[in-house]
Structures are given as C-alpha cells and as structure tokens.
Amino acid sequence: MSTTLFNLQNEHIAHLQRAYSGILTDHGFDSLAIYSGHASEHFADDHAPPFQAYGHFMHWVGLADVQHSWLVIQPGERPQLYLHAPADFWHLPTQLPDEPWVEAFDVHLCSSKIGSSKIGSDKTALPLSGNAAIIGDIERLPTNTLQALKAEYQPERLVQALDELRLYKTPYEIACIREANRLAIAGHQATQAAFIGAAGELDIQLAYLAASRQRESNVPYQNIIGLNEHAGVLHYQHYDLQPPKQRYSLLVDAGRRFRGYCADITRTYAGPDAPAAFGELVNALHGVKDGLVKGVAPGVNFLALHEQMHHHLGEILVANDLFKGTPEQAVVEGVTRAFCPHGLGHSLGLQVHDVAGLRHPDGTPAPAPEQHPALRLTRTLRPGMVVTIEPGLYFINMLLAPLRNTALPINWRLVDQLSVCGGIRIEDNVAVTESGFANLTP
Incomplete structure (x- = not known):
C-alpha cells in the first residue's frame, strides 16, 4: 500500500504546484506565505488546548499538529517550508516524516520560533517576492511581524479559490x-x-x-x-x-x-x-x-x-x-x-x-x-x-x-x-x- 500511496502523494504535490501557480497568477500574486497557526495558552496558565494546523498548510504537508511554521509558494519555484523545530528538552522536537513530499520541498528547520520578521538561526527572511499574500491564522502574530512581511493579508477571493480547490480531492x-x-x-x-x-x-x-x-x-x-x-x-x-x-x-x-x-x-x-x-x-x-x-x-x-x-x-x-x-x-x-x-x-x-x-x-x-x-x-x-x-x-x-x-x-x-x-x-x-x-x- 505504501508504494501506491507514495506515488499518489507525489502526484498530489504536482497537482498542487500546478493549481497554485494558476490561482496565484489569476489573482495577481507572485508569492504566497501560508502560516500553520499556533495554539493559545489557557488564560493565566502555561499550557494550551489541542491544536489543528491551518487547512491550506496541511493540504501540502499533511501535518496536523505543526505550529509556528510557514510554507512559501511561488509559481515555478520549489515550495519553501520553514518548520519550527527548536532544540527542546521539555518536548520532543518536530521531526519530518519519511514521505515523498519532503523531497519536493526545500525544508528549513528553524530553531527559533517562527513569527518574527527574521526567522531561523541564520536569520533568513521569508522569501516573499513581488505582489505577495499571507493566509492563515495570522491575527495573533505580533503586529511588527505582519508589518515587516509587507504582504496582503487574507485576500478573500484568493482564499475562496483555494477553498474551492480543496473541495475536490485528489x-x-x-x-x-x-x-x-x-x-x-x-x-x-x-x-x-x-x-x-x-x-x-x-x-x-x-x-x-x-x-x-x-x-x-x-x-x-x-x-x-x-x-x-x-x-x-x-x-x-x-x-x-x-x-x-x-x-x-x-x-x-x-x-x-x-x-x-x-x-x-x-x-x-x-x-x-x-x-x-x-x-x-x-x-x-x-x-x-x-x-x-x-x-x-x-x-x-x-x-x-x-x-x-x-x-x-x-x-x-x-x-x-x-x-x-x-x-x-x-x-x-x-x-x-x-x-x-x-x-x-x-x-x-x-x-x-x-x-x-x-x-x-x-x-x-x-x-x-x-x-x-x-x-x-x-x-x-x-x-x-x-x-x-x-x-x-x-x-x-x-x-x-x-x-x-x-x-x-x-x-x-x-x-x-x-x-x-x-x-x-x-x-x-x-x-x-x-x-x-x-x-x-x-
């Protein structure tokens, strides 16, 4: 089963690359950053409820519990995944699965929490180019982060087009x-x-x-x-x-x-x-x-x-x-x-x-x-x-x-x-x- 599923997954990623290129072009965007989201801690406490990653982020990587991470999509370029994977002795660090989609991405494991204008230990900025958009649960990110990322936030027609894409399963x-x-x-x-x-x-x-x-x-x-x-x-x-x-x-x-x-x-x-x-x-x-x-x-x-x-x-x-x-x-x-x-x-x-x-x-x-x-x-x-x-x-x-x-x-x-x-x-x-x-x- 796994061989067949891996082949289907490769085809799924190729389908998303084609579809996203067309949708971004149709809506006048050169690049898109998708935020995975993050859980909020309970009021006056230091632990959070169960978390589910943003659907359009999961559509590419299938990871339902990944937080503080970004996926950058640009037509004609390899997807860029900035995965929050801190060195941590309190929790098991995020690990990549042995699945074909990993080979289709440029994966950047970031030790610092992603959500500042500069991310990763090498301080590489999100590579947004031209007319850029950002989607996901971004309202709770720091204001200076959003200002630094110079992009249109949650463009309604773009999100609707991506929702429509998700309605039809590969x-x-x-x-x-x-x-x-x-x-x-x-x-x-x-x-x-x-x-x-x-x-x-x-x-x-x-x-x-x-x-x-x-x-x-x-x-x-x-x-x-x-x-x-x-x-x-x-x-x-x-x-x-x-x-x-x-x-x-x-x-x-x-x-x-x-x-x-x-x-x-x-x-x-x-x-x-x-x-x-x-x-x-x-x-x-x-x-x-x-x-x-x-x-x-x-x-x-x-x-x-x-x-x-x-x-x-x-x-x-x-x-x-x-x-x-x-x-x-x-x-x-x-x-x-x-x-x-x-x-x-x-x-x-x-x-x-x-x-x-x-x-x-x-x-x-x-x-x-x-x-x-x-x-x-x-x-x-x-x-x-x-x-x-x-x-x-x-x-x-x-x-x-x-x-x-x-x-x-x-x-x-x-x-x-x-x-x-x-x-x-x-x-x-x-x-x-x-x-x-x-x-x-x-």
Whole structure:
C-alpha cells in the first residue's frame, strides 16, 4: 500500500504546484506565505488546548499538529517550508516524516520560533517576492511581524479559490480518507463490543481510542458517545463515568485522522432494554442511509438528497406507527424536521466540516434554505468531492413539544416510550466518482 500511496502523494504535490501557480497568477500574486497557526495558552496558565494546523498548510504537508511554521509558494519555484523545530528538552522536537513530499520541498528547520520578521538561526527572511499574500491564522502574530512581511493579508477571493480547490480531492486525498475510515471502523467495532459488555460512556470512549490507535488530543473532533437519552443530544459533550442501570441505546459519532485527513462515522445500537420498535427504527435508518448513498453521483444536487431524506423519514414515521397521516403530510407540516433537525451531511476532508460547502463555484454564497438552516452543504455534486451521508431520527422534547399542541396525528404514546432511547444517526463517508460513488466507510 505504501508504494501506491507514495506515488499518489507525489502526484498530489504536482497537482498542487500546478493549481497554485494558476490561482496565484489569476489573482495577481507572485508569492504566497501560508502560516500553520499556533495554539493559545489557557488564560493565566502555561499550557494550551489541542491544536489543528491551518487547512491550506496541511493540504501540502499533511501535518496536523505543526505550529509556528510557514510554507512559501511561488509559481515555478520549489515550495519553501520553514518548520519550527527548536532544540527542546521539555518536548520532543518536530521531526519530518519519511514521505515523498519532503523531497519536493526545500525544508528549513528553524530553531527559533517562527513569527518574527527574521526567522531561523541564520536569520533568513521569508522569501516573499513581488505582489505577495499571507493566509492563515495570522491575527495573533505580533503586529511588527505582519508589518515587516509587507504582504496582503487574507485576500478573500484568493482564499475562496483555494477553498474551492480543496473541495475536490485528489486520489491521494481519497486514499487517506479511506484509510482514516478503516482505522475508525476498528474503534467503532470496539464501542459496540463495550456496549454489549455493559460499559459506561467513558469506558466506551477509551475502548474506541485504544482500538483506533489514537490519543484523545488527536481526534479530529470530540467524539460523541451517548447512552440512552444522551443519544438525542446532537453534539453531546460529556462521558458519564458509570454505566446506566438500563441500556436502551448507544450512539457513537467518532472519527480518526490519517495524514491530516478525517473520517467522520456514526453508528447507533439498540440495547437489551430498548423497546422493540427502536431496533426496527435503527434498521430502517440503515436502509435510508444505504439508499441515499446510492443516490450520490455527479450532477446530483445535495439539497435534493437532503429533501429525499425527509421523504424517507416521513415513510419511516408512518410505517412504524409514529405518525398516522401520510409521509407527505409529515414533511409538509414540519414533523420530519422536528424528528431530524440537522442536515443530511457535509463536505469532508482536512476539516470535518470541510470548506466551500455553502458557496457556489465562483465564491458567491450558497446559504442553506430557510426551512433547512442546519444544512452544511448546498452544492451540486462533482467528481472528487467527499461528503458524509448521515440521516437521523431523534426524540428531542424541546423540538417535539410545540407539536403536542397541534392536531397533527402523532402517536405520542409511542414517542414517549422511545424517548428514553434518545435518537438514531447512521453516517458513512462517500466519494463522488466519475460514474457514481465510492463508499469509503467499509
């Protein structure tokens, strides 16, 4: 695998060199400096939260945790990487991986913190030439640094063009996302086993981390491990230390990185104490997910897929006696939106909620429609895009409560029985191919 991946990585770097040359020329820039970013220390303290490098920096080097470093791109020249690698006995110094991209760069290991007007032990300045631009999380750099670097900061149209470039993944990037999925699936299998073994949320989380081979500080987003009612909190952020007395359900939304690229997978399981209807709903949501994945293809509008999800949810509500009207009525009256308030999915890549999902190809806004405000992707699908497909069905009282005072034919008795289960979400990661789709979640 590594030989093939290395070849794909070389092709990926060559693709970026061509693409960046064209984009910089089109926008009138002769050189570009990309700042990796750096973590800020907690207030009145001397340690910082987990860090993630700037996406456009990672696009070239795949290093998600590199701080205080710069990448300089000039058309026709080799990329210049100024990597912060201080001599340090408090921390392990930054080390270059054994990967092909290293040979395509001029790498400068800098012992002093990069972020002054002069960098590196040899005091070499960033080699910006002509009309230059700087992008990245630069607001927290010293003012004198930015003044000394004489460049246009964060030019909006340039950043939008680079975001658009990242929306379409190279074969190397898709291979990385596929591998991230493979590693994440091992974690998901471990969470299912831990749930069967009556573990609590924290122990399920630890089982996931161990099986997926990662530290909690390295996950691409905070894992959602929700038992019972917690499965109905969309971004549930805690882990109970003790297992509950009854095990109705488990929802696990958890990911993995590989060379900076993210997996984002969700699975839901019915527990031994769940009403029989809940297990049937879980199976039904798997079917909806599989059907929507098969609908991924070039030229398909993602909003149309999202609306298909709501049609299928209406069918599920009727078929499982939760709604005694028609599927169409459930959609039109907003019942399906009360049971599923989030969008069908989003773009996926170096960021879990990846760039350019709410823009047209020319950079103009393509906002979510008023009736679906949480939808994160409104694009027409094209080959090279990678998206998540994640239908859900939840029993969230604050969303369902307004419907109790209406004449809508909702089976509230069954809703109340199922509310102890929280909810269901099933999520796969899918690449758009020339002829259709490739499900990257094994």
